[in-house]
Amino acid sequence: MASDTDPPALTPDELLLWRSLGRLVHALPRALEEDMARTGVTMTEFAVLLLLSEAPDRRMRMSALAAGAGLTPSRITRVVDGLSHHGMVRKERHGNDGRGSDAVLTDTGLRTMASAQATHLASARRRVLDHVPEHLVPDLAQALAGITEALCRP
Structure with missing residues (x-):
């Protein structure tokens, strides 16, 4: 029996959205990884490289890089260490306090x-953007950004 504190049942549209998101969070990463396989970097590695390429002096604190990529501190360390092994990123002590590390994008x-990047953009279009009517993109982008922010808040 439902109590007064039970959440309301999902409407048919809400249920479709919820179930579709559940399938999407499993299917999309696999598809994107397949697309990126021929580039020599994973989607996660590409995201880290892209964030660093957009940062001032191509440098970010490891904690900020983790937050920007939606990764845990231990995961960003493993990704950056792997990229460092291939000469794509180097780690340096943070200049101001020396307690943290910066990731620096190399040439x-x-x-x-x-x-x-071209493979990444083609994948983004083919896998997602080509399936969203253009007039819905701004609202969908804002909604997904809001969900992501709420999930990533400490």
Whole structure:
């Protein structure tokens, strides 16, 4: 028996949205990884390279990079260490306090990101954007950004 504190049942449209999101969060990463396989970088690595390419001096605190990529501190460390192994990123002590580390995009990393960018953009269009009516993109973008922000708040 439902109590007064139970949430209301989902409408048919809400249920379709919820179930579709559940399938999407599993299917989309696999599809994007398949698309990126020929570039030599994973989607996660590409996201890190892209964030660093847009940062001032191509440098970010590891904690800010983790937050920007939606990764845990331990996961960003593993990703950056892997990229460092291939000469795409280097880690340096943070200049102001020396307690944290910065990730710095190298010229090799910038070239790798640039060469993978066309594949990434084609994947974004084919896998997602081509399926969303253009007039819905602004509202959908805002809604997804709001959900992401709420989930990523400490």
